[in-house]
Amino acid sequence: MKAKLLLLAVLWLAAPWAQAGEAAPAVADPVLEKRVMALAHELRCLVCQNQTIADSNADLAVDLRNEVREMMRRGSSDREIVDYMTARYGDFVLYRPPVKAATLVLWFGPLLLLVLGLWWLVMRLRERNAEPPAPLTDEERRRAAALLADTEGSAR
Amino acid sequence: MGEQVIQRQRSALRFAVPLGLFFALVILLGVGLTLNPREVPSPLINKPAPPFELPQLHEPDRTFSPQQMLGKVWMFNVWASWCVSCREEHPVLVDLARRNVVPIYGLDYKDQRADGLRWLQQFGNPYVLSAFDASGRVGIDYGVYGVPETYVIDKRGVIRYKHIGVLTPKIVSEKIVPLVKELDRES
Numbered sequence: 001m002k003a004k005l006l007l008l009a010v011l012w013l014a015a016p017w018a019q020a021g022e023a024a025p026a027v028a029d030p031v032l033e034k035r036v037m038a039l040a041h042e043l044r045c046l047v048c049q050n051q052t053i054a055d056s057n058a059d060l061a062v063d064l065r066n067e068v069r070e071m072m073r074r075g076s077s078d079r080e081i082v083d084y085m086t087a088r089y090g091d092f093v094l095y096r097p098p099v100k101a102a103t104l105v106l107w108f109g110p111l112l113l114l115v116l117g118l119w120w121l122v123m124r125l126r127e128r129n130a131e132p133p134a135p136l137t138d139e140e141r142r143r144a145a146a147l148l149a150d151t152e153g154s155a156r
Numbered sequence: 157m158g159e160q161v162i163q164r165q166r167s168a169l170r171f172a173v174p175l176g177l178f179f180a181l182v183i184l185l186g187v188g189l190t191l192n193p194r195e196v197p198s199p200l201i202n203k204p205a206p207p208f209e210l211p212q213l214h215e216p217d218r219t220f221s222p223q224q225m226l227g228k229v230w231m232f233n234v235w236a237s238w239c240v241s242c243r244e245e246h247p248v249l250v251d252l253a254r255r256n257v258v259p260i261y262g263l264d265y266k267d268q269r270a271d272g273l274r275w276l277q278q279f280g281n282p283y284v285l286s287a288f289d290a291s292g293r294v295g296i297d298y299g300v301y302g303v304p305e306t307y308v309i310d311k312r313g314v315i316r317y318k319h320i321g322v323l324t325p326k327i328v329s330e331k332i333v334p335l336v337k338e339l340d341r342e343s
Binding site for chain 2: 090
């Protein structure tokens with residue numbers, strides 16, 4: 001009886017360790033894990049295309065994270081891992097597309113539009129300031145004179 | 157009088173330019189909306205098929221490797237018993253296999269062996285054989301992200317075509333069959 005109680009007590013006390021053991025792989029190496037997650041934030045999950053593989057829990061995202069972790073354990077540099085991914089999934093896997101001929105419009109298009117818009121605005125404003133106001137017609141002159149006479153009359 | 161004409165032209169331009177820009181934008185967005193974001197161009201086209209060696213689905217003691225296929229044009233189809241779209245695609249593959257156009261090899265991707273076997277028994281087996289990729293490692297090498305995916309590989313072991321998603325009779329008759337015939341003529 002006493003032995004059984006002791007066994008129960010030991011098992012009960014050991015329970016937290018048993019659970020902690022299960023979660024261990026994820027935090028075994030916090031430095032590595034940090035590097036894995038940093039790179040995972042740069043890689044697109046191809047199943048759920050607006051998420052990175054760090055944010056997504058899709059099967060493929062988990063697999064790719066494991067792949068990144070494995071490669072880092074084997075000593076691959078971030079550059080090598082990114083090359084590995086683009087060789088299989090193309091540039092699309094990169095959350096930040098690389099600057100190259102095909103992506104120039106993507107990178108610099110908005111800036112170009114802004115510059116064009118500013119240029120147009122400046123030209124318009126200059127033009128408007130340079131234009132002398134149209135001269136009044138005789139009719140307008142007469143009305144203006146009448147109004148002026150009227151206000152001057154009422155002010156006195 | 158000349159000035160009036162210019163004035164009128166200018167005010168017409170005032171409407172025409174924004175309207176033109178608006179339509180250009182509509183066309184641009186319209187094209188963007190009709191594109192399929194799932195169709196990511198594969199960097200593997202015209203590259204050698206990544207090598208691997210995997211156990212076969214039906215005979216676990218025997219392996220399959222793409223190197224065994226050198227000298228033949230073949231089709232490589234990634235499938236899984238858990239994949240709903242694969243079921244939709246399946247009759248197309250069965251039909252293609254019956255016509256003996258091109259040997260179809262399968263990759264049973266991230267599946268349970270028993271499930272995969274039962275699936276083929278239930279729906280028919282269009283594959284010469286299927287390789288069994290339990291971990292999905294080979295899938296990663298082939299850039300698989302949405303099952304089903306299909307590759308056409310030429311005699312030199314180079315990937316010549318990749319289709320992501322369900323194969324339709326139209327894709328088979330318009331793309332795959334002509335391509336296979338063309339590749340068969342290559343030495």
